[in-house]
Amino acid sequence: MRAWDPRIEEMPKADLAAMQYRLLKTLVYRLYSFSPFFHRRMEESRVHPDDIRSLEDIRKLPFMYKRDLRDNYPDGLFVCTQDDLVRYHVSSGTTGKPTVVGYTERDLENWTASLARGLVSCGLGRGDVIQVSYGYGLFTGGLGLHYGAERIGATVLPTSVGNTERQIELMQDLKATAIACTPSYLLHMGEVAEKMGVSIKDDTLLKVGILGAEPWSEKMRQRIQEWLGIRAYDIYGTSELSGPMFCECTEQKGFHVWGDLAYVEILDPETLEPLPAGERGEMVITMLQKEALPMVRYRIGDISAIDDSVCACGRTHPRVQRITGRVDDMLIIRGINVFPSQIEYALMSIPEVGQHFQIIVDRKGALDDMLVQVEVKKEAFSDKITDLMSIRKKVEHKLKNILNVAVNVELVEPGSLPRFEGKAKRVIDRRKI
Amino acid sequence: MKENKFVIKQISVFSENKPGRLAAIARALQEEKINIMAFSIAEADGFGVVRALVDKPKKAHEKLGKLGFNVAFTDVIAVQMKDEPGGLYETARILGEGQINIEYAYAYSGKEAAVLILRVDNVEAAIAAIQKGGGTLIESSLFQ
Numbered sequence: 001m002r003a004w005d006p007r008i009e010e011m012p013k014a015d016l017a018a019m020q021y022r023l024l025k026t027l028v029y030r031l032y033s034f035s036p037f038f039h040r041r042m043e044e045s046r047v048h049p050d051d052i053r054s055l056e057d058i059r060k061l062p063f064m065y066k067r068d069l070r071d072n073y074p075d076g077l078f079v080c081t082q083d084d085l086v087r088y089h090v091s092s093g094t095t096g097k098p099t100v101v102g103y104t105e106r107d108l109e110n111w112t113a114s115l116a117r118g119l120v121s122c123g124l125g126r127g128d129v130i131q132v133s134y135g136y137g138l139f140t141g142g143l144g145l146h147y148g149a150e151r152i153g154a155t156v157l158p159t160s161v162g163n164t165e166r167q168i169e170l171m172q173d174l175k176a177t178a179i180a181c182t183p184s185y186l187l188h189m190g191e192v193a194e195k196m197g198v199s200i201k202d203d204t205l206l207k208v209g210i211l212g213a214e215p216w217s218e219k220m221r222q223r224i225q226e227w228l229g230i231r232a233y234d235i236y237g238t239s240e241l242s243g244p245m246f247c248e249c250t251e252q253k254g255f256h257v258w259g260d261l262a263y264v265e266i267l268d269p270e271t272l273e274p275l276p277a278g279e280r281g282e283m284v285i286t287m288l289q290k291e292a293l294p295m296v297r298y299r300i301g302d303i304s305a306i307d308d309s310v311c312a313c314g315r316t317h318p319r320v321q322r323i324t325g326r327v328d329d330m331l332i333i334r335g336i337n338v339f340p341s342q343i344e345y346a347l348m349s350i351p352e353v354g355q356h357f358q359i360i361v362d363r364k365g366a367l368d369d370m371l372v373q374v375e376v377k378k379e380a381f382s383d384k385i386t387d388l389m390s391i392r393k394k395v396e397h398k399l400k401n402i403l404n405v406a407v408n409v410e411l412v413e414p415g416s417l418p419r420f421e422g423k424a425k426r427v428i429d430r431r432k433i
Numbered sequence: 434m435k436e437n438k439f440v441i442k443q444i445s446v447f448s449e450n451k452p453g454r455l456a457a458i459a460r461a462l463q464e465e466k467i468n469i470m471a472f473s474i475a476e477a478d479g480f481g482v483v484r485a486l487v488d489k490p491k492k493a494h495e496k497l498g499k500l501g502f503n504v505a506f507t508d509v510i511a512v513q514m515k516d517e518p519g520g521l522y523e524t525a526r527i528l529g530e531g532q533i534n535i536e537y538a539y540a541y542s543g544k545e546a547a548v549l550i551l552r553v554d555n556v557e558a559a560i561a562a563i564q565k566g567g568g569t570l571i572e573s574s575l576f577q
Contacts, residue, residue, distance in 0.1 A: 376447060381503040383445035383484065383552070384536065385477050392478075410479045412449050415501040 002314070004120040004152065005113065008260055009315045016259045016316055021055045023288040024263065028052050028061070031294055035079045037072065038296070058263065058286060059274070064298045069099040069240065078102055080292050090138040091239040101140075101239045102292040108147070110289055111242040114258055115148025118247025121256065121313065122208060122233045124178055126153035129205075131171055133181035133189075134213065136160040140243025141213055145180040154178075161185065164192045171204050178208035180235070180244075183216040183224065184424045187355055190228055191419075201229030210235050212244055214424050215323045215341045219348030221252075223355065234322050240295050241287060246320070251312050254319035262287050264320060265297070266306050269327060280305045282327055283320065301327040303339075331361060331427065333368045336405045340426050343372060346402045352380035352391045356417045363431045370407050372399060375414045439560050440508050441573040442490040443550070446483040447503035450476060458483055458497065465489070465496050470576050471550055473539035484539070486511075486550065486576050509552050510559060511576070513569040514540075516547040524549055524568055531562025 003009045011019070028049045031038035042048070045062040052060065069077060078085075085102045103111070124130065130149040134141030142160055149156045157174055159167045161181070168189060171179070179186065186209055193200050200206055209224065212235035224232045236255045237245035241262070246255040257264050262285055266275045269282040283302045287295045303325040308318045325339030332338070340359060347357055354375040362369045374395060382388060392409050399407040448454040455474070462469060462485075472485035487493045490506065497504045514520035521540075528535060534554045541548055548571065553559040563570055 376503060378503055381445075381447050381505050383443075383482060383505055383507040385475050385482060388447070388480065388482070389477055411447075412480070413447060413501065414503055416449070 004117040008258070009117060009121075009256075009317065011259075011316055013310070013316050017055055020259055020263055020288060023260070024055060024058060024286070025049070025052055027286075027288060027294065027296070031079065031296065035077070035294070037068075037077055038294070055263070058265070058297065061286075061297050063284070064296055066099070066240070066301070069101075070097045073097050074100040075102065077294075078292055079294055080104060085292055088138075089140045089143075089239050089243065091140075099239065101242075103242070104291040106289075107242065107291050107293075110261055111144060111245065112147045112151050114242070114245050114261055115144060115247070116151040117258065118235065118245075118249075118256070119148055119152050119154070119210070121249035121315065122210070122231070122247060123250055124149075124152065124154055124208060128154040128177045128208075129157055129175055130154045130210075131157040131159055131167070131176040131179040131181075133159050133161055133167060133179055133185060134244075140237070140239045141180075144237070144243035145210065149180075164189055165196060168193045168196060168198055168200075171200075171206065172198065175205045177205050178210065179206060180210040182213045182420070182424070183209075183211040183220055183232070184214060184356075184420045186211060186224060186228070186232075188419045190224075201227065206230050209233065210247060212236055215325065215339075215344075217341055217345040217348060218322070219345055220355065223348060236320070236323065238300060240293070240298060240300070241285060242290070248319075249311060249313040249315060253311065254307055254321040256311065256315055256317045256319055257285075259317045261289055264306060264318060266304065269303075275305075277306055277308050280324065283323075299327075303327060331359070331370075331429070333361065333370050333403075333405050336403065338370070338403050338405060342402050343399060346398045347374060347395070350391075350395055350398060352377055353395060353411075354414060356419065357426060358417050359427045361427065361429045361431055368431065370405070371410055372407055373410045373412050373417060375417055376411045378414060437557070437560060438572045438574065439510055439570045440556055441486060441511055441550075441571075441576055443507045443509045443552075444485055444487060444490050444493050444497070445505045445507050446485075446497055448474075448481050448483050450479050450481050455483065457500075458502070461496050461500055462487065462493055465492050467493050467496075471539065471541050471548070475537065488577055490577060507552060508556050509550050510556060510563075511571040512549045512551065512563060513571055514547040514549055516542055520547055521549065524563070527563055527566030527568050528553070528559060531558065531566065533559045533562055 032049045041062045047060045084104050086105050087103045089101050091099050132145045136142030209230050209232040221232045233248040235244050235247040237243050246257050248255045265284040266281040275281040283304050285298050302323045304323050305321045306318050310316050358373045360371040395409045468488045470486040475482045494504050512524050536552045538551045
């Protein structure tokens with residue numbers, strides 16, 4: 001199948017922009033009239049719906065932040081009554097309160113349609129068996145992909161997370177052709193499969209991975225593709241946007257953000273001025289059609305760049321490059337910004353160490369001290385201390401080159417670092433500032 | 434290269450430098466009823482390598498590997514020394530004169546004699562040099 005919804009997906013750019021403007025205008029009038037929160041915010045920013053006269057005028061609107069959801073816990077930002085809601089999801093609050101998101105029937109419909117388009121765009125459809133190894137329940141990943149996959153006529157294998165050995169048996173027995181999970185969980189599955197004597201590449205029919213919910217790198221994609229013999233696609237979303245929402249097409253050049261559902265800006269995080277296409281900056285998203293919980297100029301905290309040219313797949317909707325870091329996951333080590341994704345990227349190019357790592361940040365005296373623990377691979381193990389020391393030196397050198405800050409590296413035993421079945425939590429910050 | 438009867442398979446195990454790691458290794462060997470004839474720990478910053486001569490090296494490698502340890506075989510040689518002043522000098526002199534470099538060594542003093550276990554840069558040359566210099570090598574069959 002070429003596209004799930006070709007009329008929308010291949011809409012000429014000018015038509016798409018006109019549609020976005022109409023949707024934005026409607027959204028702003030609706031929120032100004034029915035949301036006390038938005039009404040107050042707009043008054044504070046001295047902007048009236050009549051001031052929105054073009055798509056670019058979106059810049060006049062105030063920003064929204066994650067803390068707005070927390071401050072209005074549980075449902076203070078909802079623009080509908082509970083009768084209109086058909087579902088809740090709750091995201092685990094890593095700091096303080098969790099955040100609650102709600103969906104009307106139409107919200108779920110748009111979410112499912114977004115994923116149906118994405119799954120078809122990476123070559124899936126009727127006849128495929130899609131193993132959904134994202135968590136089911138309050139987390140959006142499992143149920144989101146579940147309904148998207150059913151919509152395109154694929155067969156869903158709803159394994160959720162955990163019980164990895166059983167997952168691998170089912171993958172073989174029920175002939176799964178695709179899996180949706182976090183990239184770190186797929187790596188974990190690959191390792192467990194090998195211990196069971198199963199090669200995912202040779203002994204299963206798996207051909208596609210829909211991987212997201214945590215940042216990962218291009219190097220990691222290459223490794224997954226080569227090792228497991230599949231095509232690995234990035235999928236992006238957060239519960240505030242509905243859940244996993246936007247997926248890469250077979251071109252693998254960034255995920256398509258469906259313009260009829262969302263409008264993306266990439267801003268300079270300091271000046272908050274828009275950046276030209278291709279430049280990295282803070283991603284700000286406006287959901288154009290959400291009913292229950294509208295998100296306008298949401299500063300999601302992810303760093304990326306946009307490509308607005310028409311994709312080789314024929315889709316006209318902009319592509320956002322894989323997320324290279326989070327504004328709030330960013331570590332500041334001795335004044336230098338460090339993203340865990342950079343460390344992952346660096347490690348991928350060193351064959352002597354494994355793909356898992358842990359960062360421990362501490363403060364020694366007045367100085368920040370960053371320790372990166374990596375596992376020595378079995379093949380790289382040498383009886384000679386000098387060989388091991390040179391592996392360590394190599395990793396330290398590589399990290400220093402990429403991060404521009406000196407890092408201590410500790411070699412640890414294979415399998416000793418924690419494996420993550422949900423979002424990887426790779427940073428332990430022990431600094432008391 | 435044909436198996437030399439003087440080449441001994443030492444097992445080397447990567448270990449993090451933290452409490453309980455040696456115990457984990459030793460316990461695994463005990464469970465398999467593997468006897469340790471000689472061993473040493475080399476330590477670096479944050480990690481170490483445990484090296485041991487055991488009676489069943491293959492079994493030890495298998496067991497430790499299964500437990501997730503990084504294990505490797507390393508070829509070493511064992512030289513019998515007189516357990517008296519000058520015993521080590523005699524052996525070290527032979528290797529020095531033969532231009533054999535010692536990468537590391539550890540020793541134990543047994544009932545019969547003292548034994549020096551050596552990892553050298555060139556095992557074959559070291560064996561030849563020791564034999565030529567009048568030293569006594571111990572056959573691997575005596576350990577394994």
